Amino acid sequence: MRIAIDAMGGDHAPQATVEGALLAAAEWPETTIVLVGDNARIEPLLQGRKPANVEIVHASEVIEAEDEPVKAVRRKKDASMVVAGRMLKERAVDGMISAGNTGALMTTGLLVVGRMKGIERPALAPMLPSMTEGGVLALDLGANMDATPEQLVQYAIMGSIYRSKVHGIQQPKVGLLNVGTEAMKGNELTKAAYPLLEQAPVHFIGNVESRDVLNKPCDVLVCDGFAGNIMLKSLEGAASVIFSALKTEFTRTWYTKIAAAVVKKGLGNFRKKMDYNEHGAAPLLGVDGLMLKSHGSSSALAVKNAVRQARIAVQSDLIGGIRAEISNGSERS
Template sequence: MIIAIDAMGGDLAPNSNVEGAIAAARKMSEARLVLVGDEARLRPLLADAPQNIEIRHAEEVIATEEEPVKAVRRKRDSSLVVGVTMVKNGEADAIISAGNTGALMTAGLLITGRIPGIDRPALSPIIPSVDGAGVMILDAGANMDAHPEHLLQYAVMGSIYAEKVMGVSRPRIGLLNVGTEEKKGNELTKATYGLLTNSSLNFVGNVEGRDIMEHVCDVVVCDGFSGNILIKTMEGMAKTLLGALKEEFTRSLTSQLGAMMLRSGFKRVKTQMDYTEHGGALLMGVQGTCIKAHGSSNALAIQRTIEQACKFIAQGVNGLIAHEIQKESGDLHA
């Protein structure tokens, strides 16, 4: 399989992207990795790279602050657009970018198009859980507004991913809400509750944001507005907590000694809660495979995302989504 990497996208580009690709290439010799970007900057970083890495030159870069639609239309020779176009043309099986999120979503929609039967794709990150397994969130910001049918489609896609890529048998689907009772929520969640209840999915009911990291379900569905707030709140809380702990444990000699004694335990917790262990956020519902890596992805995060892409492709997830969406649509209209 062939994986295109937007080598110029992200806060730490291109170094971390190249380092992560090299690590992945050494581990997965059957995969062919294509670094898309400025060859003059990339070539010196590949001195000791394995043979299954190559460069596809692209003159332009879409910056993080650029308006997505304009950037995608005007910068046809940007590393991101070239990578997505490779997927569209069958030159690559997947594109990974740590760059402009909106631009990747726009390019995925405009260039590759949607899977038949999918009304709106969903941005689908996996957030850490206390047991290290992770929970998928759909949608985390691709669409600010949604209809109940869209959330049903998110649930179908998330269930297939959790089963085929995360290895979960009969994944549990939860609906993000303000309470666990059936009648809780707004009109969207109330209507979605009924659709999920009548589906063939393993729907476990409403879930509250505070319980998600306890792994009460494997997949959480919500509109993109709520999902984006949820993800960013969790990221902010984790960053604040880790910062506070670091400050506290360096405050005095006694606290430093205590930190040394607890080092192994903290390391295990940090690994369990580390987003880099779960790869990137898939743009679920588009033809081809588009994955958004975190903007500040280090080499390990890029490596994990490449591994995630290979597993997604090997399991034929997009084909399964198309089949199941058609099946669920038929059941709803029967």
């Protein structure tokens, strides 16, 4: 198995990506990690300790966070992200990971790797934390701002297959993000999508309100990218404020410092559940190859966990499973 990492993508690249690659290489010696990026910047970080299962593919350009995605992908042919995408397209690697520009990764998926036959629009599907184990896979959370009812059904099918193959969940429960749980609630999109989801080859449980998401009412949450991204940013903002407020309160007096010591382990476990580094990366489902998007601020641990996700997806033939289901769906229709 060969996994490519865009070594130049992300806020802490290439330091974090190289360190994460080394952690993954040590954990899974049977997997080859291909670091794609500026060789002159990558080599010194290895400090002469490059394992046999780590390779470097030189790429002279970098797509920056502020770059316009389509222009950057078309003009920077030797950018690390684009080179990794080309390797995936040519089947030189089994999957690719990037913490770089999300729009550029989406564009790379469409223009370089290509869209999967039968899929109208790929979807970004990160894991949302939950109070119980397992989390909620939500899609789309930002790859596309708009969606049609038919595209939401495709998201539901792809998300169900991902949870089944990667996380081993039998008959994943699928929910539709909405402003109420009643079947006829919502806007034109959700009202039209509801009956289609009822007929789709998924375990659809109905509408889900955003206030209930952290309690894990479903395994897969379907929404358009606009509503989904607002929900995601709201959750991230709320978590940040809560932890900041707790830190302030627990350090206010020596009484509260003692209280903090008592609950430290429990708070640490709660924070771990909310930490994106533990989840690794979000798959870009619907492109014709395994692409994973890591958080822009990914640490070495997050990169390593992204490799873990990629390994499971390759071993379970995630992409082949989605291809087969979409193809069968096309034949049924």
